[in-house]
Amino acid sequence: MPVLSEHNKINCLNPEHKEGILMKRFAVLAYGLFSYAVFFATFLYSIGFIGNVIVPKSIDSIPTTTLGSALLINLALLAVFAVQHSLMARPFFKRRWTRIVHPAAERSTYVLFSSLALALLFAFWQPMGGIIWAFENSALVALAYAAYAFGWLLVLFSTCAINHFDLFGLRQSWAFFRGREPEPLRFVQPWIYRVVRHPLYVGWLFVFWATPTMTVAHLVFALATSAYILVAIQFEERDLAAAHPEYAAYKRRVPMLVPSLKKLVKPKLDAAEATR
DSSP, rough: OOOHHHHHHOOOOOOOHHHHHHHHHHHHHHHHHHHHHHHHHHHHHHHOOOHHHHHOOTTTSSOSSSHHHHHHHHHHHHHHHHHHHHHTSSSHHHHHHTTTTTTHHHHHHHHHHHHHHHHHHHOOOOOOOOOEOOOOSSSHHHHHHHHHHHHHHHHHHHHHOOHHHHHHHHHHHHHHTTTTOOOOOOOOOGGGGGTOOHEEEEEEEEHHHHHHHHEHHHHHHHHHHHHHHHHHHHHHHHHHHOOTTTHHHHHHHHHHSOOHHHHHHHHHHHHHHHHO
16 A cells, blocks of 8 residues: 655645644744744853853852852752753653653753753852952963863854754754654764763863852852763763663773873774774
């Protein structure tokens, strides 16, 4: 028997049913675009918030409460983000969550909730004053800002090196809009992922720590987020190993966060070994 395409299948439906399916597809796509737009706005605000530039309220704005109260509030905000960001990424949560949310919108929902958790942190973050270090040499200040910019570029580049639009839910919503199942992602190793396993997190570490002026609030933020990264990697790698049998060999071959000299000088040699 001939196999009907998704387009032909829809044309065979009654008008009411056909309209309902098309509206659902439009809704999922619109939701995906909206979630990505919220993420992108949050991403841009993050640059100003952590770097203390342009935005009306940053990590080091003028303190308005006591040090103890500020510390408790900030730790609570960081905990909310950490729990949301890790819990919603776990396979067991996704299996239950997709009983409520359409699978094509699951990733977009994760992105939206993560963005809202960050927006909550930006809105209620309490500056704490106090200076840990402050560079006065103009060359050191420029170097710190250059490292900060490098961190953001590495974050963005790392997402694009694997699949930026899948990571932020647009690939899934676009496939659903077209009436197709998104193809399963293969385990790939772009060159930057052959230098370290988590270049995205390396970028974040540069973002968190590269500053010409380290305040108490910034230090609390950097310590908490760095600790979160180290813990999150353990959960993420466990899930990756379960989904991709080849990840175990990749993990043995490629360092986690700190590149080896061999990987920096001869990344192509490692790629050749991976294909044997």
